Amino acid sequence: MSFANIPLEEKQHALQELRIIKEQFAARGWFPGTSGNLSVRVGAYQPEQFHFAVTASGKDKSIHTPEDFLFVDQAGQPAEATKLKPSAETLIHAEIYRLTGCGAIFHVHTIYNNIISEGYGDTGYIPAQGIELIKGLGIWEENAKIQIPILPNFAAIPRIAELIPAALQQDIPGIVLRNHGIYAWGANAFEAKRHLESFEFIFEHIYRSLTLRG
Ligand SMILES: CSC[C@@H](O)[C@@H](O)C(=O)COP(=O)(O)O
Numbered sequence: 001m002s003f004a005n006i007p008l009e010e011k012q013h014a015l016q017e018l019r020i021i022k023e024q025f026a027a028r029g030w031f032p033g034t035s036g037n038l039s040v041r042v043g044a045y046q047p048e049q050f051h052f053a054v055t056a057s058g059k060d061k062s063i064h065t066p067e068d069f070l071f072v073d074q075a076g077q078p079a080e081a082t083k084l085k086p087s088a089e090t091l092i093h094a095e096i097y098r099l100t101g102c103g104a105i106f107h108v109h110t111i112y113n114n115i116i117s118e119g120y121g122d123t124g125y126i127p128a129q130g131i132e133l134i135k136g137l138g139i140w141e142e143n144a145k146i147q148i149p150i151l152p153n154f155a156a157i158p159r160i161a162e163l164i165p166a167a168l169q170q171d172i173p174g175i176v177l178r179n180h181g182i183y184a185w186g187a188n189a190f191e192a193k194r195h196l197e198s199f200e201f202i203f204e205h206i207y208r209s210l211t212l213r214g
């Protein structure tokens with residue numbers, strides 16, 4: 001499906017969803033120093049052709065402006081004429097959409113995801129078990145044991161993107177960049193938000209449990 005053929009209402013709905021999520025996450029302090037990026041996919045999905053709305057790069061994500069988002073294609077290139085620059089990490093979003101066919105991807109930098117990803121960085125994944133919010137990831141098995149993948153925080157985004165296929169864990173809707181932040185995704189914005197909140201609860205739980213035990 002070409003970008004022009006995607007109904008205007010669907011595009012506007014995606015922008016409205018992003019605007020609401022951006023405001024909610026900003027209120028939690030999840031975009032410090034302009035960090036973080038958000039996207040919602042629009043139109044039909046084929047691994048080799050799709051489109052999504054993504055945050056423009058380097059903006060203060062705690063305020064709303066008419067220049068907060070733009071639409072890009074599967075290669076991360078603007079889908080229509082614009083002076084806006086897509087997020088520096090758009091290629092990571094594109095690769096996650098290509099591999100999963102998901103509907104929304106949210107990326108935030110938090111103290112908990114940074115500290116925990118550094119702590120487990122050499123292991124390559126964050127282990128979690130016995131935390132109720134694992135169910136928030138859609139994993140309902142009793143006492144489920146999960147491993148949340150960690151990728152190195154290379155400066156070159158294409159180098160990170162090329163590691164994603166091997167790192168993806170079936171049933172784990174997220175990837176952490178070491179000492180950087182998390183990407184969480186879902187079939188739609190509602191699910192991606194639930195997953196992101198669940199991951200962040202898990203990270204804080206692990207951090208506080210380790211601190212308590214000394
Ligand atoms: C200003 S620190 C954050 C950036 O380095 C980057 O990791 C980030 O999340 C935001 O980049 P952006 O290009 O605004 O989407």
Ligand SMILES: [Zn+2]
Binds near residue numbers: 089107180181
């Ligand atoms: Zn980032």
